[in-house]
Amino acid sequence: MKFSQFLRKEADPIWEASFNHPFVTGIAGGSLPLENFRYYVLQDAYYLSHFAKVQALGAAKSHDMVTTASMAAHAQGTYEAELSLHENFSKQLGITEEERQNFKPSPTAYAYTSHMYRAAYNGHLGDIIAAILPCYWLYYEIGQQMKGFKPEEPIYQEWIEAYGGDWFETLVKEQIDRLDQIAETVTEADRERMKEHFLISSQYEYEFWNMAYTLEEWPISMNKTVPLGKGE
Numbered sequence: 001m002k003f004s005q006f007l008r009k010e011a012d013p014i015w016e017a018s019f020n021h022p023f024v025t026g027i028a029g030g031s032l033p034l035e036n037f038r039y040y041v042l043q044d045a046y047y048l049s050h051f052a053k054v055q056a057l058g059a060a061k062s063h064d065m066v067t068t069a070s071m072a073a074h075a076q077g078t079y080e081a082e083l084s085l086h087e088n089f090s091k092q093l094g095i096t097e098e099e100r101q102n103f104k105p106s107p108t109a110y111a112y113t114s115h116m117y118r119a120a121y122n123g124h125l126g127d128i129i130a131a132i133l134p135c136y137w138l139y140y141e142i143g144q145q146m147k148g149f150k151p152e153e154p155i156y157q158e159w160i161e162a163y164g165g166d167w168f169e170t171l172v173k174e175q176i177d178r179l180d181q182i183a184e185t186v187t188e189a190d191r192e193r194m195k196e197h198f199l200i201s202s203q204y205e206y207e208f209w210n211m212a213y214t215l216e217e218w219p220i221s222m223n224k225t226v227p228l229g230k231g232e
Contacts, residue, residue, distance in 0.1 A: 003183035006195075015141070022213055024142060030151030034093065036213055036215065037089075038095065041086055046109055054117065055078060055128075056071070071125075088158075104222055107211075108208055112201070112204040119131035123197075124190075132175075136171060137175075138202070138205050139163045143164035143165070147164045
């Protein structure tokens with residue numbers, strides 16, 4: 001069994017929970033309130049901006065120019081493909097520049113990106129791929145499962161088509177193959193650590209749906225602050 005197949009089997013209960021989460025099924029059926037998807041778009045744009053940086057760290061930690069170029073291309077692709085998709089969604093949802101300027105990441109979005117940075121800075125390329133792969137792979141499987149669904153809300157149909165496309169499948173398979181190649185050359189301790197990164201990221205993927213479904217907020221608001229030097 002390939003390392004990626006082992007990880008997919010280990011993560012199956014978590015991924016099944018994602019497949020059946022009401023945020024995901026709400027997109028497929030068109031019943032998800034746009035307020036929740038709007039929240040998701042803002043948080044996911046934040047997540048992807050850091051995801052691209054982690055991909056770039058993967059390029060920096062690669063030991064050959066072919067992999068460096070590939071990881072750098074993935075980082076560029078995140079910006080050009082996914083963030084441009086979110087730019088389109090933002091226009092359709094009426095997200096203003098002021099909202100972006102005043103945006104605060106949710107606890108889950110902040111924690112998930114922090115987890116990826118920890119894996120990237122403390123580990124090698126295998127750690128990075130293991131930490132970022134669930135985002136690729138889970139979205140791909142969701143996109144495949146949603147093929148044939150025709151929600152009445154056009155923005156949900158666009159989302160389904162984006163992650164069910166051939167271009168995305170190519171990216172996913174490339175990273176799966178890269179992880180398997182790395183797993184064959186590292187120690188058992190490395191593979192165990194990579195598995196942990198993968199499973200934690202899978203948990204955070206589930207939490208990301210839940211965050212958007214519940215419109216998660218910090219327990220104490222950070223919007224009302226006292227200007228520096230003005231406190232008593």
